[in-house]
Amino acid sequence: MPGEAAREVRFHVTRYNPERDAAPYVQTFTVPVREGMTVLDGLHYIKENLDASLVWRYSCRMGVCGSCGMLLNGRPMLACNTQILHIAGTDLTVGPLPNFDIIRDLVPDLVPMFQKHLSLNPFIVREDDEELNDPAGEFYQSPQQLEEYLQFTYCIKCGLCMAGCPTLATDARFLGPMPLTSAQRYNSDTRDGGRGLRREQAGSPHGAFRCHYAGECSHVCPKGVDPAKAIQHLKRSLVLDYLHLARKRQPCEKMHGPGQGQPLANIAAPPARTV
Amino acid sequence: MRETRYWTWHMAAGVVIFFLLGLHMLIMHTGGITGWFSPNGGSAVSKANSLARDRMLFFTVTYILLLGTALYHGLYGLRTILFELTLKPAVEKAISLILLIVGLGLFGLGTWAAVGTHALALAGGRG
Numbered sequence: 001m002p003g004e005a006a007r008e009v010r011f012h013v014t015r016y017n018p019e020r021d022a023a024p025y026v027q028t029f030t031v032p033v034r035e036g037m038t039v040l041d042g043l044h045y046i047k048e049n050l051d052a053s054l055v056w057r058y059s060c061r062m063g064v065c066g067s068c069g070m071l072l073n074g075r076p077m078l079a080c081n082t083q084i085l086h087i088a089g090t091d092l093t094v095g096p097l098p099n100f101d102i103i104r105d106l107v108p109d110l111v112p113m114f115q116k117h118l119s120l121n122p123f124i125v126r127e128d129d130e131e132l133n134d135p136a137g138e139f140y141q142s143p144q145q146l147e148e149y150l151q152f153t154y155c156i157k158c159g160l161c162m163a164g165c166p167t168l169a170t171d172a173r174f175l176g177p178m179p180l181t182s183a184q185r186y187n188s189d190t191r192d193g194g195r196g197l198r199r200e201q202a203g204s205p206h207g208a209f210r211c212h213y214a215g216e217c218s219h220v221c222p223k224g225v226d227p228a229k230a231i232q233h234l235k236r237s238l239v240l241d242y243l244h245l246a247r248k249r250q251p252c253e254k255m256h257g258p259g260q261g262q263p264l265a266n267i268a269a270p271p272a273r274t275v
Numbered sequence: 276m277r278e279t280r281y282w283t284w285h286m287a288a289g290v291v292i293f294f295l296l297g298l299h300m301l302i303m304h305t306g307g308i309t310g311w312f313s314p315n316g317g318s319a320v321s322k323a324n325s326l327a328r329d330r331m332l333f334f335t336v337t338y339i340l341l342l343g344t345a346l347y348h349g350l351y352g353l354r355t356i357l358f359e360l361t362l363k364p365a366v367e368k369a370i371s372l373i374l375l376i377v378g379l380g381l382f383g384l385g386t387w388a389a390v391g392t393h394a395l396a397l398a399g400g401r402g
Contacts, residue, residue, distance in 0.1 A: 167359065170359045170360060170361065171358065171359040171360070171361055172361045173361060174359075199276060199279075200276060203276055203277075203278050203279035203282075204278055205278050205358060205367070206358070207278065209278055209279070209282040210355070210358075210359065235282075238279045239279060239282070239283050239286070241279075242276065242279045242280060242283055243283065
C-alpha cells in the first residue's frame with residue numbers, strides 16, 4: 001500500500017562461496033518490508049542496498065520459470081511467489097534448496113536433476129519420424145485422454161519437489177519426483193509410444209519403487225501438480241507391464257489434414273457440452 | 276525390470292503373509308475355545324494339540340510358505356532401507372548377495388525343521 005509504514009524483517013540468509021568458505025554460514029540483514037513485497041523483492045533490496053555480493057537465481061518474477069526455488073522458513077518455495085508477510089513475522093530464514101549441491105549462496109546445482117530427467121526420455125516417442133519432423137496433420141486426443149496427463153504438464157521443473165523429498169535426502173541416486181512425474185506424464189499421453197523405453201530406468205533400483213509416498217513433493221509444488229500420485233500410477237503401470245496385464249496400447253493415429261479428419265471410431269467421444 | 280520383479284513379489288508376499296499370519300493368530304488365540312486345529316481340547320499350544328497339527332501336511336506346507344514369504348518380504352525391505360544410504364554399486368551387490376545367502380540359509384534351516392517335525396509327529400512324537 002503506498003504510504004503504509006514499512007515493517008522491519010530480519011533476513012537470515014545462508015551464504016556460501018565454495019572458493020572462499022569452508023562451509024555455509026548465515027548472515028543477517030534487516031529489510032524494510034511493505035505489504036505485498038515478495039521474498040525476491042527483499043533479496044533485491046539486500047543486493048542493492050546492503051550487500052551486492054549476494055547471489056541467487058531468478059528470471060520471470062511470476063512463478064512461471066521455476067528458477068528462484070529456495071528454502072524459506074524451512075520450506076521449499078518460490079521466492080517470487082511468496083510474500084514476506086505471509087510467512088514471516090520479524091524473522092525469515094532464506095537458504096538454498098536442500099538435496100542439491102550449492103553453487104553459491106542461494107543457487108542450487110540443478111544439473112543432476114536434469115540428467116535424471118533426461119534419462120527417462122521426457123518427450124513424445126513415436127516411430128513415424130517423418131510426421132514428427134514435418135507434421136501434416138493432427139493427432140486426435142479426446143478430453144478424457146488429455147485429462148490423464150494434463151496436470152503433470154504444469155510442472156515447471158523448479159526442483160521444489162526434489163528438495164522436499166525425504167527419500168532423496170538419504171538416497172542421492174533416487175530419480176526423484178520431478179523426473180518420475182515427467183515419465184508418467186509421457187507414458188499416459190496417447191500420442192506416445194515410448195513406455196517400453198522408460199520402463200528400465202523407471203523400474204531401476206533407484207527408481208519409482210523407492211518412493212515411500214511421504215507426499216511432501218505434492219505438498220510443496222507451487223503449481224498444484226501431484227507428483228506422489230504420478231509415481232503411484234507409474235509403479236502400477238510397471239507392475240502391470242511385468243505381469244503382462246497392462247492394456248495393449250498403440251500411439252494414437254493421425255487425422256489427415258487439419259480440419260479434414262473425422263474422430264477415429266475407436267476413440268471415446270467427448271462428453272456432451274453442459275454450457 | 277529386475278527391481279519391478281522384486282517389488283511385485285514383495286507386494287505379493289505381503290498379501291500372503293497377511294492371510295497366513297491371520298490364520299496363525301486365529302488358531303493360536305482362539306483354537307482353545309473353538310477347537311479349530313486343536314482336536315484335543317484345552318490350550319492351542321499344548322503338546323498334544325501341537326503334535327496333532329504337526330501331523331497335518333497342510334500345516335507343514337503353510338509353515339514353509341509363511342517362512343519363505345516372511346523371509347523374502349523382510350529381507351527385501353531391509354535391502355531397500357540399506358540401498359537408501361547412497362552406497363557404492365559394489366557394496367549394493369555385496370549386500371544383495373549376503374541377504375540372498377542368509378535368506379536361503381534360514382529358509383533351508385526352517386524347512387528342515389518343519390519337515391523334520393512333521394516326520395517326527397507322524398512317527399509318534401517322542402520328546
